[in-house]
Amino acid sequence: xxxxxxxxxxxxxxxxxxxxxxxxxxxxxxxxxxxxxxxxxxxxxxxxxxxxxxxxxxxxxxxxxxxxxxxxxxxxxxxxxxxxxxxxxxxxxxxxxxxxxxxxxxxxxxxxxxxxxxxxxxxxxxxxxxxxxxxxxxxxxxxxxxxxxxxxxxxxxxxxxxxxxxxxxxxxxxxxxxxxxxxxxxxxxxxxxxxxxxxxxxxxxxxxxxxxxxxxxxxxxxxxxxxxxxxxxxxxxxxxxxxxxxxxxxxxxxxxxxxxxxxxxxxxxxxxxxxxxxxxxxxxxxxxxxxxxxxxxxxxxxxxxxxxxxxxxxxxxxxxxxxxxxxxxxxxxxxxxxxxxxxxxxxxxxxxxxxxxxxxxxxxxxxxxxxxxxxxxxxxxxxx
Amino acid sequence: xxxxxxxxxxxxxxxxxxxxxxxxxxxxxxxxxxxxxxxxxxxxxxxxxxxxxxxxxxxxxxxxxxxxxxxxxxxxxxxxxxxxxxxxxxxxxxxxxxxxxxxxxxxxxxxxxxxxxxxxxxxxxxxxxxxx
Numbered sequence: 001x002x003x004x005x006x007x008x009x010x011x012x013x014x015x016x017x018x019x020x021x022x023x024x025x026x027x028x029x030x031x032x033x034x035x036x037x038x039x040x041x042x043x044x045x046x047x048x049x050x051x052x053x054x055x056x057x058x059x060x061x062x063x064x065x066x067x068x069x070x071x072x073x074x075x076x077x078x079x080x081x082x083x084x085x086x087x088x089x090x091x092x093x094x095x096x097x098x099x100x101x102x103x104x105x106x107x108x109x110x111x112x113x114x115x116x117x118x119x120x121x122x123x124x125x126x127x128x129x130x131x132x133x134x135x136x137x138x139x140x141x142x143x144x145x146x147x148x149x150x151x152x153x154x155x156x157x158x159x160x161x162x163x164x165x166x167x168x169x170x171x172x173x174x175x176x177x178x179x180x181x182x183x184x185x186x187x188x189x190x191x192x193x194x195x196x197x198x199x200x201x202x203x204x205x206x207x208x209x210x211x212x213x214x215x216x217x218x219x220x221x222x223x224x225x226x227x228x229x230x231x232x233x234x235x236x237x238x239x240x241x242x243x244x245x246x247x248x249x250x251x252x253x254x255x256x257x258x259x260x261x262x263x264x265x266x267x268x269x270x271x272x273x274x275x276x277x278x279x280x281x282x283x284x285x286x287x288x289x290x291x292x293x294x295x296x297x298x299x300x301x302x303x304x305x306x307x308x309x310x311x312x313x314x315x316x317x318x319x320x321x322x323x324x325x326x327x328x329x330x331x332x333x334x335x336x337x338x339x340x341x342x343x344x345x346x347x348x349x350x351x352x353x354x355x356x357x358x359x360x361x362x363x364x365x366x367x368x369x370x371x372x373x374x375x376x377x378x379x380x381x382x383x384x
Numbered sequence: 385x386x387x388x389x390x391x392x393x394x395x396x397x398x399x400x401x402x403x404x405x406x407x408x409x410x411x412x413x414x415x416x417x418x419x420x421x422x423x424x425x426x427x428x429x430x431x432x433x434x435x436x437x438x439x440x441x442x443x444x445x446x447x448x449x450x451x452x453x454x455x456x457x458x459x460x461x462x463x464x465x466x467x468x469x470x471x472x473x474x475x476x477x478x479x480x481x482x483x484x485x486x487x488x489x490x491x492x493x494x495x496x497x498x499x500x501x502x503x504x505x506x507x508x509x510x511x512x513x514x515x516x
Contacts, residue, residue, distance in 0.1 A: 055499065124446035124498045132505035133412040136492045137472050138442070138449030146440030147457055154438070154480050198442045247457045247470045248410060252438060 004098045005224035005231045005383070008036030008217035009346045011339075012111075014331035015181040017211035021053045021062060021113040024213040026069040028336075029109045032215035033070065036227055040070035044103035046077040049090030049110030050335035055125045057113055066109060076103070083129045084284065086110060087338020088367030088376025091216070092239050095378075098218050110339035111213030122209050126334070129370050131245045142206060144246055144371040145285035146198025152253045152287060153200065155302070160200055162305035164191035166286040167204045167328055169308065173315055174325025176355040179340075181210050181331030205286040210331030214339040216346070224383070232349045235271065235362070236379040238264025246371050253302075257375035258295030258366060265364070265377040266297075273297035276379070277360035278348055279319065280341035282368035283326040289313075292366050293321065296377065320358045323348060338367030342378060349382040396488035398428035399510045401467055409467045411460075427462055429469065430486045433515055434458035437468065441476045448497025452476070456512050458484055474513040486510035 010031035012024060019027065025048060033040055048063040059065070063077040082089035087110035097103040114122050127140045153160060168188055174180040186204055194203035224231045240260035243249055249256060266272055273296060281292040290304035298319060299307050307313050313321040324330050324344035327337055345363035347353045365378045403409045403425050404417025411429060416422055439456040454473035459466050472492060478484075492509050495502035 119444060120446050121499075123444060127446055128499045131412065133509075134470055135498075135500060136505065136507050136509055137455060137470060138445055138453045138493045139455060139470060140442060140444070140446060142444060143440055143442040143453070143455050146442065147438045147455065150440060150480070151438035151457075195443070196441070197444050198440045201440075245412065245470075247468045252457060 001099045002101060003221040004095050004218055004234045005221040006216050006218055006234065006346055007224050007227045007231045008032045008038070009215065009343045010035055011179050011214035011343045012212050014179055014210050014212035014333060016115045019211070021050070021057050021059055021111060022065050022069060024113060024211060025062065025066040025109045025111045028111060028213035028215040029066060029070045029107060032107065032217050036217045038217065040072040043072045043075045043105050043107045045097045045106040046072045046075045047090050047093050047106065047108045048079045049086040049108065049339060050079055050112060051081055051083050051086050052125050052334070053113065056117060072107065082374045083369040084334050085338055085367040085369030085374050085376050086335040087340070088378065089239065089338070089374070091338060091342055091378055092237055092376050094216065094218050095234050095237050098220055104219060106218045107215065108218065108339060109213060109215040110336040112333035112335045113211050114209045114333060115211050119209060133245065141371055142198045142285065145287055146201050148252055149201050149287040152290065155253060156305065158305040161188060161192065162309055163201070163205055163286040164188050165308050166283060166289045167191045169314060170283060170322045170326040170328040173323050173356065174329025177325045177330060180325045180329050181208055182329040201285065201287070207284050207327040207332040210333040212331060212333040212336050214336045214343050216339060216342060230350050231383050232346050232380045233383060234378060235381045236265040236267070236269025237377070238262065238268065239376045240264065241374050242372050244373060253291065255291050255295050255368070255372035255375065257372050258292050258368065261375040261377040262296040262366070265379045269379045271362065271379060275362055276319065276364045277362050278323060278358050279321050279364040279366065280324060280344050281321055281326070281366050282337070283322055283328045284332055284368070286328070288368060289321065292368070296364070296366060315356065315358060323353065323356045323358055338365070338376060341365035341367055342380070345380050349380060396430070399430040399486050401427045401429050403427055407465060409462055409465050411467055411469045429460050429467065430488070430510060432460045432462060433483050433485050434460045434469070434512065436478060436480055436482045436484055438480060439473060439478060446498050448494030456484070458512055471509065472511040474511050478514055483515045484512040485515050487513045
């Protein structure tokens, strides 16, 4: 199996954009090809990570559409949907295409156009991933977060403020990310007094609705130096699923898909949680940062909240988490998020993260689909 | 929060769970269970009380859903076998550990108001009501 290198990366401005899905995808794709100095026609495989362009915009067939826009013809192309983890699943697919030898050069673009829809409509598009037994009760992803947060605080005797501190930390990080939707700090009081959305969670416990895209270019590590001296390698990657019906999980505060995908990624990389220098976690809701940091073995179960309280996950802490600002402040254009997580790790490992820069040789990205229904964990290393 | 549609009529369908060969019971039912085998019988959970595992009140609800919408994950004890379910609550005056009972509602949200095809699934079901 070929070791795989990432030789180019890009992300667009995240936020409320006038561009529609085709334009957003082409914008990130062009920037990524330019970053690596490569023509679209040289691409063997082109994957597009996207959850719901048909439902949001009435535009289907976007993989072929963007292939044409980038002149990536006759590349093999396909759209990859794994709901919120479409981006991570795209990274997996792109890695697989190169590792298997099927492609010598793979472009991955993840993107979503959402903000033209009302919050209620966007929430319903996303909630349509639920089982009929959940959907008929009006269950939404935010309500799963509220249910889980209340249980977590109850079982682990954690203070409500610990969740708010995730939002405060990630907003602070987002100030230094020029691509972030929110480049603004929030204080604890603002989070704690914001409107209730799914109690005990409030407005600032949730990521916004976002337009945007991000892209990566991958090739075999054996030829990466022919393109650039600045590349990172995918040391390990794992994908896993959990139950579709969320309440059937043995422990509501454990995401089995995080645990299983993390173990697979660690095993492939020959690394463990102690080897990770920085991580991008899927903080679609503040509670998810606790569940992932525990599921990935950074902290004991029920102890993730203490790490945030103690500043361990701050940018200048022992294990910086979400230096990009996370989904919380960067925004969450569904299909783009898993790709943008890898973009941040790539920038950090190359030493190109500017004011966000931390000391890191090994980084991890964890992208969560549904409410932990599908999870992709990717471990990257700076080129030796 | 009031629930005018909630009723205790005799015509209510069962709250159907499935029992699998390894003894586990799942709600909703699945073609195969945790042991990979097909179910051996159905169990009507509406006849059992349940314990509240967690709950939330959602204020940002999708089209056709009541606002606010209180929801709970509960756990039934079916002769020693735990079975979890999710559903709307009849009240938000409730705490983890409280005992609740299922109560039938003919329509939990307005079919067709949201993105899902109305004919593709059922829209009736059981809410959970605290047992005094």
